[in-house]
Amino acid sequence: xxxxxxxxxxxxxxxxxxxxxxxxxxxxxxxxxxxxxxxxxxxxxxxxxxxxxxxxxxxxxxxxxxxxxxxxxxxxxxxxxxxxxxxxxxxxxxxxxxxxxxxxxxxxxxxxxxxxxxxxxxxxxxxxxxxxxxxxxxxxxxxxxxxxxxxxxxxxxxxxxxxxxxxxxxxxxxxxxxxxxxxxxxxxxxxxxxxxxxxxxxxxxxxxxxxxxxxxxxxxxxxxxxxxxxxxxxxxxxxxxxxxxxxxxxxxxxxxxxxxxxxxxxxxxx
Ligand code: ADP
Ligand code: MG
Numbered sequence: 001x002x003x004x005x006x007x008x009x010x011x012x013x014x015x016x017x018x019x020x021x022x023x024x025x026x027x028x029x030x031x032x033x034x035x036x037x038x039x040x041x042x043x044x045x046x047x048x049x050x051x052x053x054x055x056x057x058x059x060x061x062x063x064x065x066x067x068x069x070x071x072x073x074x075x076x077x078x079x080x081x082x083x084x085x086x087x088x089x090x091x092x093x094x095x096x097x098x099x100x101x102x103x104x105x106x107x108x109x110x111x112x113x114x115x116x117x118x119x120x121x122x123x124x125x126x127x128x129x130x131x132x133x134x135x136x137x138x139x140x141x142x143x144x145x146x147x148x149x150x151x152x153x154x155x156x157x158x159x160x161x162x163x164x165x166x167x168x169x170x171x172x173x174x175x176x177x178x179x180x181x182x183x184x185x186x187x188x189x190x191x192x193x194x195x196x197x198x199x200x201x202x203x204x205x206x207x208x209x210x211x212x213x214x215x216x217x218x219x220x221x222x223x224x225x226x227x228x229x230x231x232x233x234x235x236x237x238x239x240x241x242x243x244x245x246x247x248x249x250x251x252x253x254x255x256x257x258x259x260x261x262x263x264x265x266x267x268x269x270x
Contacts, residue, residue: 001114002258003127004184005146010162011133013154014189016044017224017234019130020078021244024235025251027079030262031125034113035076036106037085038142039132040092045084048076049231058086063105063141064095069113078233081124083113093137102137103177107145125260135169143173148182152189153205155198155217160205167209185212187250190220216246 004022006015019035027033036059037044042052052058061067062083074082096102110127117123129142143149149170153160167183174181186205192198198217206213223238230237235244255262 001124001127002148002254002260003110003129003146004254005129005131005139005142005149006152007129007131007139007142007149007166008151008153008162009133009135009139009166010154014152014218015133016047016130018150018152018187018189018218018247019128020044020047020233021235021247022251022254023080023128024078024233025248026126026128026255028235028248029251029255031255031260032122033080034083034110034124034127035080036083036110036127036129036142038089038106038129038138039085040087040090040138041132042085042087042089044130045082045086047231048078048082048233050074050076050082050084052084052086055084055086058088059083059106060086060088060092062109063089063092065105068116069109070116073113077231078236080128089138096137096141103140103144106141110145125262126255126258135165139169140173140177143170143181144177146178146181148184150184150187150214151211152187153202154190155188155192155201156190160201160208163205163209167211183211184254185214187214188217191217192220193217214250216249218243218246 006019023033023035045052057072062069062072072083074084076082131139131142188202202213219242221241221243223241224234238244
Protein backbone atom coordinates (compact mmCIF):
# COMPACT_ATOMS: atom_id res chain seq x y z
CA UNK A 1 0.00 0.00 0.00
CA UNK A 2 1.28 3.38 -0.98
CA UNK A 3 1.04 6.10 1.69
CA UNK A 4 1.84 9.69 0.77
CA UNK A 5 2.41 12.34 3.44
CA UNK A 6 1.68 15.81 2.11
CA UNK A 7 3.85 17.93 4.36
CA UNK A 8 5.21 21.43 4.77
CA UNK A 9 5.26 23.15 8.15
CA UNK A 10 4.32 26.40 6.49
CA UNK A 11 0.56 27.04 6.52
CA UNK A 12 -1.41 28.08 3.46
CA UNK A 13 0.73 26.31 0.86
CA UNK A 14 -2.15 24.08 -0.37
CA UNK A 15 -1.42 20.89 1.59
CA UNK A 16 -5.10 20.28 2.29
CA UNK A 17 -6.16 21.24 -1.23
CA UNK A 18 -3.53 18.89 -2.63
CA UNK A 19 -4.68 15.96 -0.49
CA UNK A 20 -8.37 16.33 -1.35
CA UNK A 21 -7.67 17.00 -5.03
CA UNK A 22 -5.24 14.13 -5.57
CA UNK A 23 -7.47 11.84 -3.51
CA UNK A 24 -10.56 12.68 -5.51
CA UNK A 25 -8.65 12.31 -8.79
CA UNK A 26 -7.29 8.91 -7.73
CA UNK A 27 -10.75 7.86 -6.77
CA UNK A 28 -12.03 8.98 -10.20
CA UNK A 29 -9.43 6.64 -11.70
CA UNK A 30 -10.99 3.76 -9.81
CA UNK A 31 -8.56 3.43 -6.92
CA UNK A 32 -9.59 2.84 -3.31
CA UNK A 33 -8.40 5.94 -1.49
CA UNK A 34 -8.15 6.82 2.20
CA UNK A 35 -7.52 10.38 3.38
CA UNK A 36 -6.29 11.12 6.90
CA UNK A 37 -6.72 14.54 8.49
CA UNK A 38 -3.79 15.08 10.87
CA UNK A 39 -4.44 18.79 11.38
CA UNK A 40 -6.23 19.81 14.63
CA UNK A 41 -7.80 22.65 12.66
CA UNK A 42 -9.68 19.94 10.74
CA UNK A 43 -9.85 22.00 7.55
CA UNK A 44 -9.86 18.92 5.34
CA UNK A 45 -12.63 17.28 7.36
CA UNK A 46 -14.70 20.44 7.01
CA UNK A 47 -13.91 20.93 3.34
CA UNK A 48 -15.17 17.41 2.60
CA UNK A 49 -18.58 18.24 3.99
CA UNK A 50 -18.31 17.06 7.60
CA UNK A 51 -18.77 19.25 10.65
CA UNK A 52 -15.76 18.57 12.92
CA UNK A 53 -17.65 19.96 15.93
CA UNK A 54 -20.37 17.36 15.66
CA UNK A 55 -18.12 14.30 15.32
CA UNK A 56 -17.98 12.00 18.34
CA UNK A 57 -14.79 10.27 17.31
CA UNK A 58 -11.77 11.29 15.31
CA UNK A 59 -8.25 10.31 14.39
CA UNK A 60 -7.34 11.60 17.86
CA UNK A 61 -9.07 8.63 19.51
CA UNK A 62 -7.39 6.30 17.04
CA UNK A 63 -3.90 7.65 17.75
CA UNK A 64 -4.44 7.22 21.48
CA UNK A 65 -5.54 3.65 20.89
CA UNK A 66 -9.00 4.22 22.33
CA UNK A 67 -11.00 3.00 19.35
CA UNK A 68 -10.34 0.98 16.23
CA UNK A 69 -9.85 3.07 13.09
CA UNK A 70 -12.85 1.51 11.35
CA UNK A 71 -15.09 3.07 14.02
CA UNK A 72 -13.92 6.52 12.98
CA UNK A 73 -14.02 5.99 9.23
CA UNK A 74 -16.30 8.25 7.18
CA UNK A 75 -17.39 8.03 3.55
CA UNK A 76 -17.22 11.25 1.55
CA UNK A 77 -19.31 12.37 -1.39
CA UNK A 78 -16.18 12.91 -3.43
CA UNK A 79 -15.18 9.24 -3.37
CA UNK A 80 -12.35 8.73 -0.88
CA UNK A 81 -12.87 7.48 2.67
CA UNK A 82 -11.75 9.78 5.47
CA UNK A 83 -10.32 9.49 8.96
CA UNK A 84 -11.52 12.89 10.18
CA UNK A 85 -9.91 15.30 12.64
CA UNK A 86 -11.47 17.29 15.42
CA UNK A 87 -9.98 19.94 17.66
CA UNK A 88 -9.26 17.12 20.18
CA UNK A 89 -6.26 16.38 18.02
CA UNK A 90 -4.61 19.51 19.42
CA UNK A 91 -4.25 17.55 22.67
CA UNK A 92 -2.88 14.42 21.01
CA UNK A 93 0.54 15.97 20.72
CA UNK A 94 0.88 16.30 24.49
CA UNK A 95 -0.82 13.00 25.29
CA UNK A 96 1.38 11.05 22.90
CA UNK A 97 4.56 12.58 24.26
CA UNK A 98 4.55 10.32 27.29
CA UNK A 99 3.91 7.15 25.32
CA UNK A 100 6.39 4.55 24.19
CA UNK A 101 6.37 4.08 20.46
CA UNK A 102 4.39 7.29 19.94
CA UNK A 103 5.88 7.80 16.46
CA UNK A 104 4.25 4.56 15.33
CA UNK A 105 0.70 5.25 16.47
CA UNK A 106 -0.60 6.16 13.02
CA UNK A 107 1.34 3.48 11.17
CA UNK A 108 -0.04 0.78 13.48
CA UNK A 109 -3.57 2.15 13.14
CA UNK A 110 -3.35 2.19 9.34
CA UNK A 111 -2.04 -1.39 9.34
CA UNK A 112 -5.02 -2.43 11.49
CA UNK A 113 -7.47 -0.62 9.25
CA UNK A 114 -5.98 -2.06 6.08
CA UNK A 115 -6.30 -5.55 7.57
CA UNK A 116 -9.92 -4.92 8.51
CA UNK A 117 -10.97 -3.56 5.11
CA UNK A 118 -8.98 -6.25 3.30
CA UNK A 119 -11.07 -8.83 5.15
CA UNK A 120 -14.09 -7.25 3.47
CA UNK A 121 -12.31 -7.53 0.12
CA UNK A 122 -11.70 -3.81 -0.37
CA UNK A 123 -8.17 -2.88 0.74
CA UNK A 124 -6.97 0.67 0.10
CA UNK A 125 -4.65 1.24 -2.83
CA UNK A 126 -3.37 4.53 -1.52
CA UNK A 127 -3.49 6.62 1.66
CA UNK A 128 -2.95 10.38 1.63
CA UNK A 129 -1.99 12.17 4.85
CA UNK A 130 -2.80 15.85 5.37
CA UNK A 131 -0.11 17.00 7.79
CA UNK A 132 -0.49 19.96 10.16
CA UNK A 133 1.59 23.15 9.78
CA UNK A 134 4.24 22.08 12.30
CA UNK A 135 7.01 19.51 12.65
CA UNK A 136 5.65 18.01 15.88
CA UNK A 137 4.52 14.54 16.89
CA UNK A 138 1.62 14.48 14.41
CA UNK A 139 3.81 15.22 11.40
CA UNK A 140 6.40 12.71 12.65
CA UNK A 141 3.57 10.15 12.87
CA UNK A 142 2.66 10.98 9.28
CA UNK A 143 6.24 10.67 8.05
CA UNK A 144 6.68 7.40 9.94
CA UNK A 145 3.55 5.88 8.39
CA UNK A 146 4.31 7.18 4.88
CA UNK A 147 6.10 5.48 2.03
CA UNK A 148 6.80 8.87 0.49
CA UNK A 149 6.50 12.63 1.05
CA UNK A 150 5.14 15.25 -1.29
CA UNK A 151 6.02 18.86 -0.48
CA UNK A 152 3.63 21.54 -1.76
CA UNK A 153 5.33 24.88 -2.17
CA UNK A 154 3.78 28.21 -2.96
CA UNK A 155 5.81 29.87 -5.67
CA UNK A 156 6.75 33.14 -4.05
CA UNK A 157 9.95 34.65 -2.81
CA UNK A 158 11.18 33.11 0.44
CA UNK A 159 8.39 30.52 0.50
CA UNK A 160 11.15 27.90 0.47
CA UNK A 161 12.48 28.94 3.86
CA UNK A 162 11.66 26.01 6.05
CA UNK A 163 12.12 23.40 3.34
CA UNK A 164 15.61 22.75 4.71
CA UNK A 165 14.17 22.16 8.17
CA UNK A 166 11.55 19.80 6.75
CA UNK A 167 14.27 17.86 4.91
CA UNK A 168 16.25 17.61 8.18
CA UNK A 169 13.17 16.17 9.87
CA UNK A 170 12.74 13.70 7.02
CA UNK A 171 16.40 12.68 7.41
CA UNK A 172 15.82 12.09 11.14
CA UNK A 173 12.72 10.02 10.44
CA UNK A 174 14.71 7.92 7.99
CA UNK A 175 17.33 7.27 10.64
CA UNK A 176 14.95 6.53 13.49
CA UNK A 177 11.60 5.16 12.35
CA UNK A 178 11.22 4.82 8.60
CA UNK A 179 14.31 3.89 6.60
CA UNK A 180 12.53 3.58 3.30
CA UNK A 181 10.81 6.98 3.29
CA UNK A 182 11.20 8.62 -0.11
CA UNK A 183 10.70 12.22 -1.19
CA UNK A 184 8.66 12.35 -4.36
CA UNK A 185 9.43 16.02 -4.80
CA UNK A 186 8.12 19.54 -4.63
CA UNK A 187 4.70 20.35 -6.01
CA UNK A 188 4.50 24.02 -7.04
CA UNK A 189 1.14 25.43 -5.97
CA UNK A 190 -0.72 28.70 -6.57
CA UNK A 191 1.50 29.15 -9.57
CA UNK A 192 1.16 32.30 -11.59
CA UNK A 193 2.75 31.83 -15.01
CA UNK A 194 2.56 35.55 -15.67
CA UNK A 195 5.25 36.34 -13.13
CA UNK A 196 8.76 35.30 -14.16
CA UNK A 197 9.78 35.15 -10.55
CA UNK A 198 7.54 32.14 -9.83
CA UNK A 199 9.73 30.19 -12.25
CA UNK A 200 12.91 31.60 -10.65
CA UNK A 201 11.76 30.53 -7.19
CA UNK A 202 11.21 26.99 -8.46
CA UNK A 203 14.57 26.76 -10.20
CA UNK A 204 16.26 28.08 -7.09
CA UNK A 205 14.52 25.57 -4.83
CA UNK A 206 15.26 22.64 -7.14
CA UNK A 207 18.95 23.51 -7.19
CA UNK A 208 19.29 24.38 -3.55
CA UNK A 209 17.68 21.22 -2.20
CA UNK A 210 18.38 18.85 -5.12
CA UNK A 211 14.77 17.78 -5.22
CA UNK A 212 12.61 17.01 -8.25
CA UNK A 213 10.05 19.71 -8.99
CA UNK A 214 6.88 18.11 -10.30
CA UNK A 215 5.41 19.30 -13.57
CA UNK A 216 2.87 20.74 -14.34
CA UNK A 217 2.63 23.29 -11.51
CA UNK A 218 -0.83 23.91 -10.00
CA UNK A 219 -2.04 27.25 -11.34
CA UNK A 220 -3.50 29.84 -9.02
CA UNK A 221 -7.23 30.04 -9.47
CA UNK A 222 -9.96 31.89 -7.64
CA UNK A 223 -12.22 28.85 -8.12
CA UNK A 224 -10.00 26.92 -5.70
CA UNK A 225 -10.37 29.41 -2.94
CA UNK A 226 -14.15 29.10 -3.14
CA UNK A 227 -14.33 25.32 -2.89
CA UNK A 228 -13.77 24.56 0.83
CA UNK A 229 -16.95 26.37 1.85
CA UNK A 230 -18.93 24.22 -0.60
CA UNK A 231 -17.98 21.03 1.24
CA UNK A 232 -16.75 19.44 -1.96
CA UNK A 233 -13.33 19.03 -3.52
CA UNK A 234 -12.31 21.49 -6.25
CA UNK A 235 -12.18 18.45 -8.48
CA UNK A 236 -15.97 18.63 -8.34
CA UNK A 237 -16.72 22.35 -8.01
CA UNK A 238 -14.17 23.45 -10.61
CA UNK A 239 -14.00 20.24 -12.59
CA UNK A 240 -12.41 21.72 -15.71
CA UNK A 241 -10.18 24.34 -14.06
CA UNK A 242 -6.55 24.15 -15.14
CA UNK A 243 -5.47 23.33 -11.60
CA UNK A 244 -7.95 20.46 -11.40
CA UNK A 245 -6.58 19.01 -14.63
CA UNK A 246 -3.03 19.39 -13.31
CA UNK A 247 -3.96 17.44 -10.17
CA UNK A 248 -5.43 14.71 -12.39
CA UNK A 249 -2.15 14.43 -14.27
CA UNK A 250 -0.23 14.05 -10.99
CA UNK A 251 -2.72 11.54 -9.62
CA UNK A 252 -2.34 9.41 -12.73
CA UNK A 253 1.46 9.63 -12.71
CA UNK A 254 1.73 8.76 -9.03
CA UNK A 255 -0.54 5.75 -9.39
CA UNK A 256 1.20 4.58 -12.55
CA UNK A 257 4.59 4.82 -10.85
CA UNK A 258 3.24 2.69 -8.00
CA UNK A 259 2.35 -0.11 -10.39
CA UNK A 260 -0.97 -0.61 -8.58
CA UNK A 261 -3.75 -1.40 -11.05
CA UNK A 262 -7.11 0.29 -10.54
CA UNK A 263 -9.78 -2.29 -9.85
CA UNK A 264 -12.65 -0.22 -8.58
CA UNK A 265 -15.57 1.16 -10.49
CA UNK A 266 -15.13 4.46 -12.29
CA UNK A 267 -16.40 7.05 -9.88
CA UNK A 268 -16.41 9.94 -12.30
CA UNK A 269 -19.56 12.00 -12.15
CA UNK A 270 -20.48 11.10 -8.60
P1 ADP B 1 -2.63 24.38 3.80
O1 ADP B 1 -3.33 23.09 4.03
O2 ADP B 1 -1.19 24.18 3.37
O3 ADP B 1 -2.72 25.31 4.94
P2 ADP B 1 -4.81 25.00 1.98
O4 ADP B 1 -4.93 23.82 1.08
O5 ADP B 1 -5.79 25.09 3.10
O6 ADP B 1 -3.32 25.12 2.55
O7 ADP B 1 -4.86 26.28 1.08
C1 ADP B 1 -4.80 27.58 1.62
C2 ADP B 1 -5.78 28.48 0.90
O8 ADP B 1 -5.38 28.62 -0.47
C3 ADP B 1 -7.19 27.92 0.86
O9 ADP B 1 -8.10 28.98 1.00
C4 ADP B 1 -7.29 27.30 -0.52
O10 ADP B 1 -8.62 27.27 -0.99
C5 ADP B 1 -6.43 28.23 -1.34
N1 ADP B 1 -5.82 27.58 -2.50
C6 ADP B 1 -5.25 26.35 -2.58
N2 ADP B 1 -4.80 26.09 -3.82
C7 ADP B 1 -5.08 27.18 -4.58
C8 ADP B 1 -4.88 27.54 -5.95
N3 ADP B 1 -4.28 26.72 -6.82
N4 ADP B 1 -5.33 28.76 -6.35
C9 ADP B 1 -5.93 29.61 -5.49
N5 ADP B 1 -6.16 29.33 -4.20
C10 ADP B 1 -5.74 28.14 -3.73
MG1 MG C 1 -4.22 22.38 5.77
